[in-house]
Amino acid sequence: MQIARRPLPLAAVVLCLLPAAAGAGSSAKPKLITVADFYFGPDQVTIKRGATVKWVWAATNTYPHDVHLKQGPKGLAHKGSYSTRTSAVTNARFTRAFETPGTYRFICTIHLTQMKLTVTVLRGAGSS
Amino acid sequence: MNHRFAVFALAVAFCVSLAGLTPAFSAASELGNPASASAKKGKGQKKAVPKVKVFLVCKHGCQFRTIQKAVNAAGAFKREKKNAKTRAIVEVMPGKYVEGVVLDGTRRKKNFEGLTIIGAKKNPRKTILEGKNAKGELGAAQNGIEVVDVDGVIIKNMWARNYESNGFFVHAATQSGQHCDGYTMNNLVASGNRSYGLFAKGCLGGKMLNSTGFRQGDSAFYIGETPCDTTTWTNHGTAPAPCQAKPKWSVLRNDVSYENVLGYSGTNSKYVLIAESDFFNNGAGIVPNTLDSEGYEPNGWNVFEKNNVFWNNYNYFLAGSAFKTVSGGLGQLAGVTVNYPTGVGIVLYGGANNIVRQNNVFGNYKWGVASFSGPGESFVANVGDDAKNINNQIVENSMGLGGTDPNGEFDFWNDATGGGNCWSANTAGSSFAPGNGSIPLNTIYPACPQPTVLADQVRSLSLSAGLQVILGDESNPSTILGYAGQSPAQNQQCSWVRRVPAHPPFESFTPVEVAAQPGELTCK
Numbered sequence: 001m002q003i004a005r006r007p008l009p010l011a012a013v014v015l016c017l018l019p020a021a022a023g024a025g026s027s028a029k030p031k032l033i034t035v036a037d038f039y040f041g042p043d044q045v046t047i048k049r050g051a052t053v054k055w056v057w058a059a060t061n062t063y064p065h066d067v068h069l070k071q072g073p074k075g076l077a078h079k080g081s082y083s084t085r086t087s088a089v090t091n092a093r094f095t096r097a098f099e100t101p102g103t104y105r106f107i108c109t110i111h112l113t114q115m116k117l118t119v120t121v122l123r124g125a126g127s128s
Numbered sequence: 129m130n131h132r133f134a135v136f137a138l139a140v141a142f143c144v145s146l147a148g149l150t151p152a153f154s155a156a157s158e159l160g161n162p163a164s165a166s167a168k169k170g171k172g173q174k175k176a177v178p179k180v181k182v183f184l185v186c187k188h189g190c191q192f193r194t195i196q197k198a199v200n201a202a203g204a205f206k207r208e209k210k211n212a213k214t215r216a217i218v219e220v221m222p223g224k225y226v227e228g229v230v231l232d233g234t235r236r237k238k239n240f241e242g243l244t245i246i247g248a249k250k251n252p253r254k255t256i257l258e259g260k261n262a263k264g265e266l267g268a269a270q271n272g273i274e275v276v277d278v279d280g281v282i283i284k285n286m287w288a289r290n291y292e293s294n295g296f297f298v299h300a301a302t303q304s305g306q307h308c309d310g311y312t313m314n315n316l317v318a319s320g321n322r323s324y325g326l327f328a329k330g331c332l333g334g335k336m337l338n339s340t341g342f343r344q345g346d347s348a349f350y351i352g353e354t355p356c357d358t359t360t361w362t363n364h365g366t367a368p369a370p371c372q373a374k375p376k377w378s379v380l381r382n383d384v385s386y387e388n389v390l391g392y393s394g395t396n397s398k399y400v401l402i403a404e405s406d407f408f409n410n411g412a413g414i415v416p417n418t419l420d421s422e423g424y425e426p427n428g429w430n431v432f433e434k435n436n437v438f439w440n441n442y443n444y445f446l447a448g449s450a451f452k453t454v455s456g457g458l459g460q461l462a463g464v465t466v467n468y469p470t471g472v473g474i475v476l477y478g479g480a481n482n483i484v485r486q487n488n489v490f491g492n493y494k495w496g497v498a499s500f501s502g503p504g505e506s507f508v509a510n511v512g513d514d515a516k517n518i519n520n521q522i523v524e525n526s527m528g529l530g531g532t533d534p535n536g537e538f539d540f541w542n543d544a545t546g547g548g549n550c551w552s553a554n555t556a557g558s559s560f561a562p563g564n565g566s567i568p569l570n571t572i573y574p575a576c577p578q579p580t581v582l583a584d585q586v587r588s589l590s591l592s593a594g595l596q597v598i599l600g601d602e603s604n605p606s607t608i609l610g611y612a613g614q615s616p617a618q619n620q621q622c623s624w625v626r627r628v629p630a631h632p633p634f635e636s637f638t639p640v641e642v643a644a645q646p647g648e649l650t651c652k
Binding site for chain 1: 228230232235264265266267268270271274276292293294297299301302306322323329330346421423454455456
């Protein structure tokens with residue numbers, strides 16, 4: 001008996017391809033940064049291109065903080081999307097993927113002299 | 129009325145309403161009627177009519193169902209040049225709005241300057257901003273209304289409750305170029321918010337009027353980090369310049385604050401007038417303070433007058449408290465966590481040139497008015513030694529409600545640090561904490577006026593008077609370190625003094641205290 005070969009539906013093709021396209025980078029855990037009263041912890045992180053950083057506000061905070069990209073790599077697109085629009089005291093999180101290699105300098109605009117963070121994104125594509 | 133005409137009129141009214149025009153009249157009644165503004169100035173002369181555009185919000189049948197959408201529309205409307213002279217008003221009909229509203233003045237495509245957000249009903253409790261289950265950009269909605277880098281915003285007739293951070297929050301970043309000048313918060317209620325009720329930070333001048341705050345995890349009213357003319361301003365040196373050459377004042381008047389950690393807190397606040405307001409049943413009433421956590425240290429040049437400050441004996445450290453403190457207190461000192469003192473009416477912590485006058489201070493179980501510095505020398509409680517009490521005047525205050533409801537341990541308590549402070553014309557027979565007696569009372573509490581001192585001329589540490597700390601007896605609650613550093617913190621209550629079996633009635637207020645559970649207080 002001959003089994004007729006039917007082409008796979010487009011959706012199935014897309015589904016099959018998705019994990020490969022996303023690469024190992026998206027499956028990696030995001031790098032956690034604690035947003036605490038008057039510091040980002042850690043205040044320096046290095047990740048690979050495509051990796052994600054997740055800021056989590058500490059439950060013990062008393063003061064409001066935000067995340068603001070003060071300086072990014074040259075030619076960075078959608079610069080505004082690396083900053084929060086609002087501040088938070090606690091029970092908050094902010095996640096951002098970094099596709100452009102380079103050095104990113106963040107501050108809390110409310111405590112800009114105390115709270116600084118540097119994220120270095122390496123050129124190596126894929127896993128973080 | 130002709131039936132067809134009535135139907136037509138209704139249809140027109142509906143369409144106009146959808147266009148957001150009809151409410152202009154109701155808003156006008158609340159904000160100043162444009163019709164009356166257009167009255168003839170003189171013969172043949174017409175005063176310009178201020179144009180008003182109203183963005184109406186309600187749960188059903190209005191153009192906007194959320195306040196945020198109306199605010200965004202108003203911001204986009206004002207962004208257009210042709211609308212520059214038209215006043216934008218977001219009018220919110222009674223109801224409960226589960227959202228956190230943000231006015232982000234840094235957004236280029238919006239203009240929120242001078243925007244008014246107003247509850248349609250004068251009773252602020254009819255228009256509720258609910259924080260429970262409200263979502264925001266970062267997860268839970270943080271504030272009822274947050275205003276970032278916007279001048280002249282007006283918020284009126286609303287109640288913000290149960291937010292992760294604050295009820296109403298107007299602020300600038302400490303970056304240069306950002307500002308939030310001349311805000312007005314009027315006839316608001318804030319309750320159950322994790323940090324502050326009405327909160328302004330980094331702003332030049334503003335108003336918090338006719339508002340009420342209760343059960344906040346920090347203070348009901350807060351003004352922080354008042355900016356100076358230069359970012360490098362300091363009160364140190366031989367000839368410090370004024371923080372602002374032409375001060376813009378922040379005014380709190382006719383406010384009510386009860387059952388909060390602090391009634392009012394002002395970290396590094398300046399040019400704040402608090403008048404004719406009630407602060408009662410808080411942990412402490414009015415507390416301007418100087419902390420490293422914010423810029424432009426110290427606090428100072430504030431006036432607190434004609435307030436009722438009473439029954440501030442809410443021990444929020446006890447399990448039975450209706451709210452939890454989020455306050456980090458005054459910091460660490462000699463390895464001890466120093467919390468804000470409870471049972472105190474007015475606290476001056478590390479401030480300069482404050483005036484406390486004609487207040488009615490009574491029924492606070494520890495002290496009526498307490499003043500102390502944060503020793504930045506040996507103890508490094510305040511980096512840079514900025515928290516020195518200097519040149520403060522405490523005058524003409526009525527203490528103890530005519531003897532019927534005295535303050536507990538003492539009416540006045542001062543740690544004998546700093547200099548230039550003075551006490552005059554307060555109620556005759558007021559009590560003053562003497563310390564160990566080694567320094568005469570009239571040296572610790574000299575009469576007004578006193579010569580002005582410079583911050584760098586005086587010390588923030590005084591070991592001789594036995595008021596700041598007693599070495600070898602650091603937990604002695606007659607000292608500020610011993611009292612505020614009690615461990616567990618609820619033991620502050622152990623040294624409270626109740627002068628009368630029960631507070632006599634005062635106006636329509638009721639005293640509220642937290643009952644300690646068995647074993648919760650471990651008084652020696």
